[in-house]
Amino acid sequence: MAINGALKWSLLFGGGIPVLIALRLGLVFYFAVVSPGWTMHETARILVDDSKFGGRAQARAVYDGDAILPSLTRESRNFEKLNGRNSFWIAEVLGGIKTERSKSIATDLYRRSDRLPHLVGAVALAEAGGLDEKGVNDLIAIVIAGQNEDEEELAMLALGKAHARAAGPILVELLSKDGDGRDYWRHAYACDAVARIGYREAIPVIQSRLRSQKFYDLPNAFRALISLGDREAVPLAIARITPSIQNYNSGFVVNELERVTGRHFGYNKQAWTEWWKSVEHGWSIPEAFRTPFDDQPHIY
Numbered sequence: 607m608a609i610n611g612a613l614k615w616s617l618l619f620g621g622g623i624p625v626l627i628a629l630r631l632g633l634v635f636y637f638a639v640v641s642p643g644w645t646m647h648e649t650a651r652i653l654v655d656d657s658k659f660g661g662r663a664q665a666r667a668v669y670d671g672d673a674i675l676p677s678l679t680r681e682s683r684n685f686e687k688l689n690g691r692n693s694f695w696i697a698e699v700l701g702g703i704k705t706e707r708s709k710s711i712a713t714d715l716y717r718r719s720d721r722l723p724h725l726v727g728a729v730a731l732a733e734a735g736g737l738d739e740k741g742v743n744d745l746i747a748i749v750i751a752g753q754n755e756d757e758e759e760l761a762m763l764a765l766g767k768a769h770a771r772a773a774g775p776i777l778v779e780l781l782s783k784d785g786d787g788r789d790y791w792r793h794a795y796a797c798d799a800v801a802r803i804g805y806r807e808a809i810p811v812i813q814s815r816l817r818s819q820k821f822y823d824l825p826n827a828f829r830a831l832i833s834l835g836d837r838e839a840v841p842l843a844i845a846r847i848t849p850s851i852q853n854y855n856s857g858f859v860v861n862e863l864e865r866v867t868g869r870h871f872g873y874n875k876q877a878w879t880e881w882w883k884s885v886e887h888g889w890s891i892p893e894a895f896r897t898p899f900d901d902q903p904h905i906y
Contacts, residue, residue, distance in 0.1 A: 642666035668702035690756035701733030766799030824859035
């Protein structure tokens, strides 16, 4: 008696119907959370419409280059569907493609009066070195006003990519203020911006933030200090490892520690502490993690 191919494999591995169910659930998870899309149209749709996992299509869209732009323009209704989630991914895509066609779209968006498309264009143009002093000053004004979180974070993203040193004092002032969990992403974008700018004057403030129990953005602060060449970031991060951060964004500081040090102690604070004591006098930051800042998005 012939056996269906999928069923044959499920029986072979002893799972039967449960294996088929697991396989189906795995496929559902892949297409809903992991896959960047099989076609350019799907990739564009994920970027525009998947408000939770749309970032998974970002690298694929940049890889597709100019070829993705008609689908992205069409799927976003000429970028009228920009919102507080997809704006960040689309801005990174336009900036990452780095062609005359993508720059033309970014310029058009930058000239629009609505704030979100304007800022998406600013991020993409900053990536290409296309922001002038007025543009930088306008972005700084948005950060100072602090009236809309998404707009403020896009402005900080653009300032970092523009390497705008004039923004350094404003970003440091933002980081110097205590906050709560609701300030996590504001602090994250500020840390990333000062690292991209190479603003070493921010080091003492970021160090103090890592020591403060009222500061939650541990991974981005750690990465900023490492990028700026401050090895004190390692013991400061180790000091913040506790079981209470394990299931929160703050806990991703362990991932960053492991990336930079090449050690894999997880949340074992004692192991990290003992390792640091054994190497602290001779350890140096690997060159790959110093400035220029790693510009690939870390989504926590």
